[in-house]
Amino acid sequence: MSVHLCVGLVQISYLTQFGYLPEADRETGFLRTESQLRESIKNLQRFGNIPATGDIDDDTLELMSRPRCGIQDIPNFYKRRRRRFAVHGQKWHTTNLSWSLRTKNFNNSSLDYGRLRADLHRALQLWARHSRLTFAEVNSDNADILVYFEKGFHGDGYPFDGQGQVLAHAFFPGGGRGGDVHFDIEEPWQLTGDEENGNGVNLFVVAAHEFGHSLGLSHSSVADSLMYPWYNSNNDLSGEFDLSDDDRYGIQQIYGAKDRLWGKNTGDKPVHRWPLRPPTLAPPRGWDPQVPVTEKPRTTTTTTTPTTTTTRRTTTTASPWGTDSERPDTCNTAYDAVSIIRKEVYIFKGKYIWRLGNRGLYAGYPALTTRLWNNLPASLTRVDAVYERLDKKIVFFIGRQVYVFHGTNPLEGYPKQLTDLGLPRSVDKIDAAMVWGYNSRTYLFSGTMYWKFDEDEQRVELDYPRDMGNIWKGVGYNIDAAFQWKDGNVYFFKGKGFWKFNDRTMSVENKKPLQSSHFWMGCPAIDLNDTLGNEIPTDEPDTVGQSAFLAANLQNLLICFIISFVCRVYQR
Ligand SMILES: [Ca+2]
Ligand SMILES: [Ca+2]
Ligand SMILES: [Zn+2]
Ligand SMILES: [Zn+2]
Incomplete structure (x- = not known):
């Protein structure tokens, strides 16, 4: 039965x-x-x-319980296997659009008209920044994009539902209502600057999403895209928020890119796997490559109680339109792998990556690793180690398998097995892999051992493995990740801390590990005392949530x- x-x-x-x-x-x-x-x-x-x-x-x-946009999703997994942005099919026939906030229902609302307009302006600028579109604010019922705050039934056949569930909806480009955006006035809307007071719904983020519809974009199933239908209340907009790659490809497919920097737009698919310029964002706190990584002198007496649970940020810097229980907390996690790739730092954890450019952490991360390297197994739960070879090929170690990519294209003949590289059968994973600038040779780490790897022969050298304590003094065993940064130094990661290795003294510069999230992610510094890297503070469950x-x-x-x-x- x-x-x-x-x-x-x-x-x-x-x-x-x-x-x-x-x-x-x-x-x-x-x-x-x-x-x-x-x-x-x-x-x-x-x-x-x-x-x-x-x-x-x-x-x-x-x-189903998450607040979301009222527009229907268009699930179409038959025509297109790759899930990404969707273009609705209607578009504006000019790139110079007008918009207007209409205030007919504002009598009972506590919304600040001026700050509300400022947030709407900022939301439109997200789209203008990455396309040929421009937006002019007018005070007229004839603007292309009219913005209303509505309650319950409001005459368009899509009644709002009070606080929760549906937050807003919008109409695709066209005459009449085309392009208009309606917000559910019964939501606890929160304007920029109000972030401190409670659990409101961020108007800027929802507006940016709805304007995507006004311009002709449908929903995307890419979890960290702006056009993802579900709202994530757990967002952090403290940095400068930007479109995800997915949103950008979408808007550029319809209206073209802003300038030649982005190259020729072919009009049917993303052109660049690697964006040619980083989004503008303020450097995170603590980010200064010129400042040597040394331990600060201790001016306070050490206490025995770690303070991590009280100072830990409970939000991530991820794009607000995605929630995922597997998404790591940017400010409170160990790393699986770290590597320089195309002169940028990629940090891997679980299924996710962060990307750090010259000015720090990019907006929109962590993102799924398989979004960039979509030839990695779909069942990927983590990577063990990643490094960029001197010939710029990118090597991934996942369990007993080795993948090699040219950019994001897989190399033929891979994946190979660890044993194909001459590693013993007893090695079931690689902890870390890197090219050491000191001698430009590749090193593999696993447990207490390390190997020098001959790139010409594609095999480990004969007189290895050796004990890590022989050369990597102060790092210990069972490391999480290692890489050589652009300053030429090797960095080792374990737990939530890291060490900088000094080639001249052949030992770590800082005996005690430094806080990874503070230095690399720009998160607030926390007093880790002696727990970092040895006794790793555990995540407290978010009982309220x-x-x-x-x-x-x-x-x-x-x-x-x-x-x-x-x-x-x-x-x-
Ligand atoms: Ca609602
Ligand atoms: Ca690792
Ligand atoms: Zn929507
Ligand atoms: Zn409506």
């Missing part, structure tokens, strides 16, 4: 509202074939980047159980 799929009315309604089930099936959802219903659930799960089980499981309930989740899920579960019960009665 098969287990039947029972889906609650709330879920049927959700699947219909956001384009996963045809409107006509809203009432007759239970009469659909089970496989059709499962397929629509899977499409939602794929769009939301959660496991495509076809069941209304906990992940799915959580996804969890109970909020539970409450939201319980509401849905309750309905689910009732419906399940009805289903079972019917089956008898």
